[in-house]
Amino acid sequence: MNNTGKAVVGLLMVGVAQAGSMSMDTLLVSGAPSPCLAVKVMISQGGKSLSELYLTPDGKSKIQKGAEVHFKKGTSYRLQATCVSASTFSQNSGLNFTADGRTIQVQFSDNGFAIKRGGVAY
Numbered sequence: 001m002n003n004t005g006k007a008v009v010g011l012l013m014v015g016v017a018q019a020g021s022m023s024m025d026t027l028l029v030s031g032a033p034s035p036c037l038a039v040k041v042m043i044s045q046g047g048k049s050l051s052e053l054y055l056t057p058d059g060k061s062k063i064q065k066g067a068e069v070h071f072k073k074g075t076s077y078r079l080q081a082t083c084v085s086a087s088t089f090s091q092n093s094g095l096n097f098t099a100d101g102r103t104i105q106v107q108f109s110d111n112g113f114a115i116k117r118g119g120v121a122y
Helices: none
Strands: 011-013 027-030 038-045 048-055 061-066 076-084 092-098 102-109 112-120
Touching: 027 048, 038 102, 076 112, 092 112
Parallel strands: 027 102
Antiparallel strands: 011 027, 038 048, 038 076, 048 061, 076 092, 102 112
16 A cells, blocks of 8 residues: 555566566556556557467456567567446547667556556666
């Protein structure tokens, strides 16, 4: 718990390269309470679908199609994300980027979710 009495959920990652080690070159998840039951994320490169996965506010993920994507420096990607909600709440977001060693993170919040770039990590 933080000093406001709200539970703090730490940063989790979608993939693990080896047991016990974090892989910072893949999609990261920052869990928090959200109106989204899940966020459906599609990752593509040059119009070709690489992966489709579902992320949940507790930081868990499940790959539906394709495989875990490890972003390669200098390669361009597209992320398309959609909130899956049990109410009328709706949100879509996307990010086109060229991998440059900075992390990519889906951050859940009270307002839904955001896709953010982080610091250099790989």
